[in-house]
Amino acid sequence: MVSIAAKNLFHDRTRLGMSAGGVGFAIMLVLILAGTYDGFYRQAGLFTENSGADLFVGQAGVVDTLHSFSILPLNLSDQLATIPGVQQSSAIISRTVELHVGNADHPRVILVGYNESHGTAGPWKIVEGERLPGPREIVVDQIMARKYGLSLGSAVRIGEREFTVVGVSAETNMFIMQYAFVRFEDITGLVLPPGTATYFLVKVTPGSDLRTVQAALDDRLVGVEAFTLDEITANNRNVIAGLFLPILLTLYLIGFVVGITVIGLTVYTATMERAREYGVLKAIGTSNRRLARIVLVQALLLAMIGFVAGLAFTASASIVIGLTVPEMTLFFTSAQVMEVFVAALGMSVVATALPLGRLARIDPASIFRRG
Amino acid sequence: MEALRADGVTKVYANGGTEVRAVDGVDIALQGGEVTLIMGPSGSGKTTLLFLLGGLLRLTAGRIVVSGKDLTLLRERAMPAARLENFGFVFQDFNLLANLTARENVQVPMELAGVAPAKSRNRAGTLLTGLGLGERLDYLPEKLSGGEKQRVSIARALANTPRVLLADEPTANLDSKLGKDVAALFQHVARSTGAAVLMVSHDARIVDVADRLFLMEDGRLQTMT
Numbered sequence: 001m002v003s004i005a006a007k008n009l010f011h012d013r014t015r016l017g018m019s020a021g022g023v024g025f026a027i028m029l030v031l032i033l034a035g036t037y038d039g040f041y042r043q044a045g046l047f048t049e050n051s052g053a054d055l056f057v058g059q060a061g062v063v064d065t066l067h068s069f070s071i072l073p074l075n076l077s078d079q080l081a082t083i084p085g086v087q088q089s090s091a092i093i094s095r096t097v098e099l100h101v102g103n104a105d106h107p108r109v110i111l112v113g114y115n116e117s118h119g120t121a122g123p124w125k126i127v128e129g130e131r132l133p134g135p136r137e138i139v140v141d142q143i144m145a146r147k148y149g150l151s152l153g154s155a156v157r158i159g160e161r162e163f164t165v166v167g168v169s170a171e172t173n174m175f176i177m178q179y180a181f182v183r184f185e186d187i188t189g190l191v192l193p194p195g196t197a198t199y200f201l202v203k204v205t206p207g208s209d210l211r212t213v214q215a216a217l218d219d220r221l222v223g224v225e226a227f228t229l230d231e232i233t234a235n236n237r238n239v240i241a242g243l244f245l246p247i248l249l250t251l252y253l254i255g256f257v258v259g260i261t262v263i264g265l266t267v268y269t270a271t272m273e274r275a276r277e278y279g280v281l282k283a284i285g286t287s288n289r290r291l292a293r294i295v296l297v298q299a300l301l302l303a304m305i306g307f308v309a310g311l312a313f314t315a316s317a318s319i320v321i322g323l324t325v326p327e328m329t330l331f332f333t334s335a336q337v338m339e340v341f342v343a344a345l346g347m348s349v350v351a352t353a354l355p356l357g358r359l360a361r362i363d364p365a366s367i368f369r370r371g
Numbered sequence: 372m373e374a375l376r377a378d379g380v381t382k383v384y385a386n387g388g389t390e391v392r393a394v395d396g397v398d399i400a401l402q403g404g405e406v407t408l409i410m411g412p413s414g415s416g417k418t419t420l421l422f423l424l425g426g427l428l429r430l431t432a433g434r435i436v437v438s439g440k441d442l443t444l445l446r447e448r449a450m451p452a453a454r455l456e457n458f459g460f461v462f463q464d465f466n467l468l469a470n471l472t473a474r475e476n477v478q479v480p481m482e483l484a485g486v487a488p489a490k491s492r493n494r495a496g497t498l499l500t501g502l503g504l505g506e507r508l509d510y511l512p513e514k515l516s517g518g519e520k521q522r523v524s525i526a527r528a529l530a531n532t533p534r535v536l537l538a539d540e541p542t543a544n545l546d547s548k549l550g551k552d553v554a555a556l557f558q559h560v561a562r563s564t565g566a567a568v569l570m571v572s573h574d575a576r577i578v579d580v581a582d583r584l585f586l587m588e589d590g591r592l593q594t595m596t
Contacts, residue, residue, distance in 0.1 A: 004479070007470040280466040283427060284480050284527075285455025287448075365427040 005297035008270055019266040020305040026259030027310025030252055030340055035330035037248045042331050044240040045233035046171050050124035053201035055214055056232040060225045064235040065094055070198045083216050085208035090118035091197035093187055100157035101148045108177050113184040120201040123181050129167035133182055139167035141178035143326045159190055175327050264351035267299045271355035275362055282364035292356050303348035307341055374534045374567035375401040379433035380423055393419045395590035401567035406558050406580050409571045411587030417571040425537045426454050438534055455484055459528030461538035465520040467512040473499055473523045474508040480530045498526040518549040538570040542577055554580045
């Protein structure tokens with residue numbers, strides 16, 4: 001079939017460019033929001049996912065490591081050792097503290113104090129330097145390092161205690177804060193009362209049933225609660241989802257409404273401009289269904305062109321964001337991009353409702369002169 | 372051969388509280404290979420009659436039979452296909468699709484009727500060449516003169532080899548010579564394709580090409596020749 005839809009759309013290149021740009025902008029808005037959300041959501045679970053433990057034990061009532069505060073006595077490790085199936089437990093401290101960089105900057109970090117001999121809770125991806133900090137040494141996140149000009153050998157301070165940067169880690173950015181890692185001994189009594197920790201990371205004996213060990217911990221120990229990695233990771237991610245999802249959903253909606261409006265206006269204008277021609281087509285013998293197909297194809301083409309523009313805008317915006325706001329970790333998946341593509345096609349279908357209604361009412365006889 | 376027969380065709384419009392009989396009991400038969408011309412003053416109902424005969428408007432009373440099929444019995448949904456199969460339309464303002472070339476304009480009705488693109492492209496080229504537009508096949512309408520546009524619209528009307536060609540004031544936007552040429556072209560088309568041609572017009576210059584002439588006044592049709 002002679003593509004009337006494509007010819008109508010491509011005839012006015014300027015308008016097509018502006019419309020595709022508008023749709024592309026809406027697509028970019030949606031993709032950036034989705035990428036931000038997914039980036040944040042993914043980051044929220046990376047620490048626990050990569051902790052190397054089988055179970056996380058925290059204070060009863062504490063369900064995540066980001067939002068709630070757990071404090072446990074260090075001698076809990078003796079009780080943990082009595083639970084069947086517990087091979088090893090390791091206390092960690094995880095607290096939000098101010099890191100003094102020089103005299104001017106005091107960024108907040110999620111400071112993790114861990115015992116490297118247990119092989120749990122340390123930085124999992126090192127881009128520079130050491131993975132295991134020694135006494136009075138610290139591993140900092142790469143984005144923090146870049147932002148505050150830290151490099152191997154730089155000095156930072158926590159309270160009155162000075163640390164030397166010996167490693168730079170990746171995937172330890174949490175948007176508004178970053179993780180930093182030190183030895184447990186270096187901060188016990190500094191950020192928590194002496195003799196306390198925030199969590200215990202438990203490794204179970206090979207062959208033991210995780211759920212059975214978890215149930216035994218919950219039953220036998222008073223005032224503590226054990227979580228599998230999946231549970232604590234999901235809880236951490238749910239904190240993020242709960243905080244940001246309503247806001248992001250609202251912004252998503254705005255992005256979609258903008259997209260639908262741009263496609264709708266373009267298709268409506270293009271359709272109404274050619275109302276007489278559609279009348280001619282009707283008079284010749286084109287059914288309303290066939291005319292609807294022409295308009296729909298026009299809208300779908302516009303959505304597809306707009307989507308490609310949106311991908312290009314998003315790629316450019318990601319580069320700019322990476323340079324200017326490195327804390328904002330964007331994470332895109334092909335499934336997510338495909339969802340937005342399908343949504344863009346959906347937008348175009350919705351956007352044709354008004355022009356189709358007008359088209360159905362065009363009287364083919366109206367194109368004749370009345371005599 | 373009779374291409375179309377209309378019996379007692381009537382169209383009544385409600386205008387406020389009164390009824391207006393735009394077309395009042397018209398009987399007419401269109402013969403294949405002949406040119407029929409309906410003349411009459413503005414408001415006489417001739418264009419309304421054209422709408423009715425071409426299936427663009429529903430009748431209030433009467434019946435229209437094309438190639439043995441009663442159009443008045445068809446549902447509204449079936450009317451586009453009936454128009455596509457039986458009629459070719461030529462409009463006063465040419466009404467070509469502005470973004471399509473001359474050839475593509477002629478292809479449209481064929482492809483609507485299910486003709487394969489390659490075949491419709493060939494036939495469109497043949498039709499346009501036959502009407503003297505062989506050098507203008509890939510021109511957009513904006514690049515064509517008035518006479519050329521009207522010839523493209525005639526080619527489009529002929530694309531599906533219609534039984535009836537309906538033309539509304541086909542010479543109104545053309546100068547005297549071009550008007551006569553186009554009128555002669557309709558006569559040629561009727562003779563060569565066997566289609567029945569019905570023109571409604573004010574233009575007295577084209578009377579010569581008509582095999583039969585009617586006058587429309589106050590919704591009624593009178594035979595002149």
